[in-house]
Amino acid sequence: MSDVNLDNISRFVNELIKKGFDDVAAKVEVVDSVMTKIANSSVSIVQNWKRTIVDLYLAKNRRIFVLHFEPKSFKDLQKHVDSVISLADRVTESPIYAPLPEPSKVRYVEEVIDKRVIEAANNMNSIAERVIEAAHRENIESVAGMMQVGYNEIILSSSKGALLEEKKTFVQGYLRAFAQPDGSGQWCYTSTTLDLSGLESMAFTASRYAVDSRNRSEIEPGVYDVILSPMVFANLLEYITSMASAMSVIMGWSMFMKNRPGDVVASQLLTLQDEPRNTELPNFRSFDDEGVETCNKLVIEGGVLRTLLHNTKTAKYMNTTTTANAGWINPVPWNIVVRPGSATLDEMVSEVRRGLFITNNWYTRLQNYVEGMFSTVARDAIFYIENGKIVKPVTKIRIADKLGNILKNVAIVGRELYNIQWWEVGIPMKTPYILVKSINISKHTI
Amino acid sequence: MLEDLLLYALNVASELGAGYAEARYHKVDSMGFMSRNGVLISAFSEVSEGIGIRVLVEGSLGFASTNIIDKENIRKVVEIAVSRARAHAKLLKKSIEFSEARLGRARYIVVPVKDFANLSLEDKVSIHREFWERVSKGSVREAKIPVTTLSYNEWTEEKIVMNTDGAFISSIVPRLSIHYNIVVHHPQRGYAQRFESFGATGGLEWLERWRLIESGEEEAKTLEKVLLEGVEPPRDPVPVIVGSEIVALMVHESCGHPSEADRILGREAAQAGKSFIKPNMLGQRIGNEYATVIDDPTIPGSYGFYLYDDEGVAARARYLYKEGIINEFLHNRATAGIFGVESNAAARAMDYASEPIIRMANTYLKPGNYSFEELLEGIKLGVYMKSYMEWNIDDERWSQRYVGLESYLIENGELTKPIRNPVLEITTKAFYSNIDAVGKELRFYAGTCGKGEPSQGVPVWFGGPDVRLKSIRLGIAL
Numbered sequence: 023m024s025d026v027n028l029d030n031i032s033r034f035v036n037e038l039i040k041k042g043f044d045d046v047a048a049k050v051e052v053v054d055s056v057m058t059k060i061a062n063s064s065v066s067i068v069q070n071w072k073r074t075i076v077d078l079y080l081a082k083n084r085r086i087f088v089l090h091f092e093p094k095s096f097k098d099l100q101k102h103v104d105s106v107i108s109l110a111d112r113v114t115e116s117p118i119y120a121p122l123p124e125p126s127k128v129r130y131v132e133e134v135i136d137k138r139v140i141e142a143a144n145n146m147n148s149i150a151e152r153v154i155e156a157a158h159r160e161n162i163e164s165v166a167g168m169m170q171v172g173y174n175e176i177i178l179s180s181s182k183g184a185l186l187e188e189k190k191t192f193v194q195g196y197l198r199a200f201a202q203p204d205g206s207g208q209w210c211y212t213s214t215t216l217d218l219s220g221l222e223s224m225a226f227t228a229s230r231y232a233v234d235s236r237n238r239s240e241i242e243p244g245v246y247d248v249i250l251s252p253m254v255f256a257n258l259l260e261y262i263t264s265m266a267s268a269m270s271v272i273m274g275w276s277m278f279m280k281n282r283p284g285d286v287v288a289s290q291l292l293t294l295q296d297e298p299r300n301t302e303l304p305n306f307r308s309f310d311d312e313g314v315e316t317c318n319k320l321v322i323e324g325g326v327l328r329t330l331l332h333n334t335k336t337a338k339y340m341n342t343t344t345t346a347n348a349g350w351i352n353p354v355p356w357n358i359v360v361r362p363g364s365a366t367l368d369e370m371v372s373e374v375r376r377g378l379f380i381t382n383n384w385y386t387r388l389q390n391y392v393e394g395m396f397s398t399v400a401r402d403a404i405f406y407i408e409n410g411k412i413v414k415p416v417t418k419i420r421i422a423d424k425l426g427n428i429l430k431n432v433a434i435v436g437r438e439l440y441n442i443q444w445w446e447v448g449i450p451m452k453t454p455y456i457l458v459k460s461i462n463i464s465k466h467t468i
Numbered sequence: 469m470l471e472d473l474l475l476y477a478l479n480v481a482s483e484l485g486a487g488y489a490e491a492r493y494h495k496v497d498s499m500g501f502m503s504r505n506g507v508l509i510s511a512f513s514e515v516s517e518g519i520g521i522r523v524l525v526e527g528s529l530g531f532a533s534t535n536i537i538d539k540e541n542i543r544k545v546v547e548i549a550v551s552r553a554r555a556h557a558k559l560l561k562k563s564i565e566f567s568e569a570r571l572g573r574a575r576y577i578v579v580p581v582k583d584f585a586n587l588s589l590e591d592k593v594s595i596h597r598e599f600w601e602r603v604s605k606g607s608v609r610e611a612k613i614p615v616t617t618l619s620y621n622e623w624t625e626e627k628i629v630m631n632t633d634g635a636f637i638s639s640i641v642p643r644l645s646i647h648y649n650i651v652v653h654h655p656q657r658g659y660a661q662r663f664e665s666f667g668a669t670g671g672l673e674w675l676e677r678w679r680l681i682e683s684g685e686e687e688a689k690t691l692e693k694v695l696l697e698g699v700e701p702p703r704d705p706v707p708v709i710v711g712s713e714i715v716a717l718m719v720h721e722s723c724g725h726p727s728e729a730d731r732i733l734g735r736e737a738a739q740a741g742k743s744f745i746k747p748n749m750l751g752q753r754i755g756n757e758y759a760t761v762i763d764d765p766t767i768p769g770s771y772g773f774y775l776y777d778d779e780g781v782a783a784r785a786r787y788l789y790k791e792g793i794i795n796e797f798l799h800n801r802a803t804a805g806i807f808g809v810e811s812n813a814a815a816r817a818m819d820y821a822s823e824p825i826i827r828m829a830n831t832y833l834k835p836g837n838y839s840f841e842e843l844l845e846g847i848k849l850g851v852y853m854k855s856y857m858e859w860n861i862d863d864e865r866w867s868q869r870y871v872g873l874e875s876y877l878i879e880n881g882e883l884t885k886p887i888r889n890p891v892l893e894i895t896t897k898a899f900y901s902n903i904d905a906v907g908k909e910l911r912f913y914a915g916t917c918g919k920g921e922p923s924q925g926v927p928v929w930f931g932g933p934d935v936r937l938k939s940i941r942l943g944i945a946l
Contacts (some may be wrong), residue, residue, distance in 0.1 A: 035763060037910065057921070057922075058554065058556065060738070061734050061735045061737055061738075062733075062734045062737075063561065063735075064561040064562070065528065065560060065737050066529065066564075067529040067530070067531055068528070068529070068530045068549075068552045068555075069530075069531045069532070069822060069823060070530070070532040070533075070545070070549060071532070071821055072532075072534065072545070073533075073535060073821060086508075086510040086511070087509075087510065087511045087512070087513070088510050088512045088513075089514070090512075090514040090515070090516075091515050092515070092517060092518060092535040093535070093893075094535070094537070102513065105513075106513065109511065109589060112589045112590060112593075113508055113511050113589065113593055114507060114508045114593055115507075116507070116508060117507050117509070144552070144555075146552070146555075147552075147556045147558070147559055150556070151559055154559075165738075166734060166735075166736075166737035166738035167738040167825075168738065192591070192730065197738065198738035200737070208738065209594065218478075241604050272504065273615065273649070274615030274616075274617060274649055274651040274661070275617075279614075279659075351502075376599060379631055384741075384863060385860035385862075385863075386856070387858045389661075389858035389873075389889065389945055390655075390659060390660065390857065390858075391661060392661060393658060395945055395946065397857065397860060397869055397871075398859060398860065399861070399863070401741075401862065403862055418862065418866075418867050420860065420869060422891075422945065422946070423946060424946060427946075445738070445739045445921065445923065453669075459544070464869070464891070464893060464943060465867065465893065466868070466869075466893045466894050466898070467893055467894065467940070467941040467942075468895065468898040468902070468940060
């Protein structure tokens with residue numbers, strides 16, 4: 023779209039109101055990014071995107087329509103919108119309808135546009151070369167992964183008069199290293215600014231775990247105390263914080279269906295916050311999709327569920343107030359940050375009599391969202407711990423337990439936070455190593 | 469004309485020095501409704517439309533896309549794709565090359581038996597209401613159903629694929645998909661839950677075949693029975709009849725994915741992982757004579773249907789495992805070149821902004837000749853696992869886990885008590901080696917398969933008959 027600017031978007035929203043809608047919001051997102059994908063320590067593809075995405079929220083007589091387009095121009099959208107008008111009175115009222123909120127003053131977080139990120143788009147080959155080289159300083163066979171840099175701009179206009187704009191840059195990457203005969207390690211990095219040392223550190227960690235996890239053996243399934251790396255904890259928190267969305271509760275997709283704010287849902291050591299105003303993480307936002315100023319908020323504080331995540335619709339449905347996490351239909355977590363504890367990883371290991379240290383996982387699936395029954399496959403470097411010492415690398419196990427048990431059995435929280443976002447963790451997070459007592463570990467029986 | 473613009477993109481790429489270029493117009497137009505307890509939460513409509521361009525420059529692969537379909541913009545994105553691919557060429561350990569292929573020049577359209585317009589909007593909305601009323605009120609006795617959700621989605625995928633090697637493929641494929649979620653609650657016995665998905669190529673004719681509302685009623689009844697009467701599975705190894713729904717997923721996960729040649733070569737190693745199958749394992753045994761798994765994009769009506777892939781290669785059935793032997797990999801033109809074979813047309817992209825990568829289409833275990841009663845016959849004590857919710861598999865596709873949802877004890881050849889949360893946790897080789905009887909009824913199930921970076925979800929069917937495993941120790945989920 024060549025006609026994206028505040029005036030045009032505002033005009034477009036006003037025209038839709040004249041067509042008979044009660045509420046209109048338009049969100050235009052411009053993304054310009056480059057991704058270098060790596061396999062076998064070589065480049066498998068360079069992908070480039072320049073996209074303009076238009077999302078529309080339309081409501082008429084309490085009926086709700088959500089539209090998603092990638093049009094050439096606003097004019098190009100008209101025929102789609104006109105087709106919705108003809109449907110407007112033929113569908114039924116939405117039980118979650120609430121008028122869009124009146125605009126209030128939005129205090130912006132400090133804009134993060136790192137020119138080095140924008141320049142890096144034409145220089146990804148040298149960044150990739152540097153990261154691959156860093157990984158190969160260890161005695162590894164190869165690395166795979168990706169590095170992506172980009173620019174993102176969001177413009178929001180609502181029929182209540184909100185007209186807001188935010189720009190940012192982002193950097194993401196992850197690397198998986200392989201060491202003969204069977205070692206592998208994976209780590210990731212995410213930020214809003216270009217920090218090559220962060221990407222190099224990612225490479226070092228992946229390679230170190232690959233080397234350390236060679237010559238794996240098998241262990242028996244059973245109950246173990248388990249240290250979860252920031253990667254693993256972030257993956258589980260992705261499910262847990264998504265289930266803290268009020269819409270997940272309403273739709274029966276949440277372990278918090280059985281809870282109310284104020285309930286104890288986790289160990290008192292665990293405090294986690296949704297931080298849209300943390301500009302170190304790429305999902306920072308000064309306003310949500312309803313134009314409400316965002317705020318950092320405690321989701322779980324000292325083990326107590328403090329709030330679900332709301333937009334104005336779910337808030338009205340549940341008789342509370344928005345937490346500025348819209349999503350027009352689904353409230354979403356922005357950036358999740360765990361409050362650090364005081365332990366180092368070594369101190370945590372020394373506390374374990376018989377346990378495991380799992381550095382990565384994937385393929386988390388639930389038998390039952392309401393009960394939180396799940397399993398996830400432990401992947402890459404996994405270590406068996408005995409009497410406070412790492413004894414040997416192990417393989418082919420999974421965590422099979424309840425998410426509620428994981429939260430309640432947190433015994434030690436690490437003091438250092440890591441920026442986590444990768445293929446298995448979509449929500450940017452800052453998470454520590456944690457020790458969880460008595461986790462059920464399963465493996466194949468034949 | 470779109471074709472002229474695609475040709476223009478190819479010409480620009482060639483002028484700029486690309487050894488190969490491919491331009492794909494790709495539009496996905498969808499609409500639908502999401503409801504909770506029979507009432508619409510919202511209606512939705514999505515249109516994704518644009519051009520994806522892939523180039524090979526000095527052996528380096530580049531991709532760029534745009535949704536502004538005019539010459540000026542197309543030239544810009546081709547320039548970006550070419551220049552950035554060229555800049556990365558020096559990092560290549562080995563140049564990427566595409567194999568020779570029999571490329572098509574064809575147009576095809578799937579015509580629905582019943583067009584989406586044949587049902588009024590009001591009737592489509594009423595499906596949601598009827599589903600809730602029938603499922604919540606008529607199906608459970610002691611338990612309650614606090615929530616059902618239903619999502620109805622009709623969508624059409626339109627593509628034109630052209631490349632500098634001469635391919636021209638134009639296609640229009642409509643699809644229908646429906647997903648529901650039922651939560652059953654009993655104050656003393658807790659919660660049980662079922663997600664179910666239906667999907668196919670075609671139109672509203674599928675609504676009758678799926679018996680959506682009856683399916684919901686039956687599932688709710690089953691969930692209540694499992695909650696109220698479910699017992700633990702036997703602790704000792706027993707014969708297990710794995711229901712076709714689980715078999716279908718197993719062949720997708722433990723045959724289809726590890727047979728993807730890009731995985732085998734390490735291209736997805738940091739994302740969806742590698743494969744236990746190594747490049748030199750064609751011809752090696754992975755199971756017994758019952759282990760024949762086929763992936764066929766050309767099944768009429770299938771959710772993963774296509775006749776030509778996104779590189780313009782004609783589709784055909786692929787025999788991945790044949791009578792227990794690793795027989796064939798899924799290829800695009802790049803991997804086919806490395807293995808010295810012809811592409812078997814597995815390249816697909818989710819939308820215009822995605823690169824074509826190797827995907828399954830419709831993967832299934834070849835049926836045998838047993839009736840269900842014959843599978844049960846002679847089992848003194850065993851387990852029948854009919855459906856699942858939780859599953860996963862390691863990233864080499866070797867160690868996998870499926871947790872039964874609807875499952876029964878088999879006693880003296882008959883299904884008796886329901887079993888709660890039995891766990892089949894088994895290696896790929898153990899599964900394909902322990903089949904001792906295969907049912908004759910082949911059934912297919914719809915899913916969205918995820919792979920790639922950025923992750924691409926594409927429609928697939930997976931299928932299979934019921935199969936009997938000799939003797940397996942089951943676990944129980946907490």
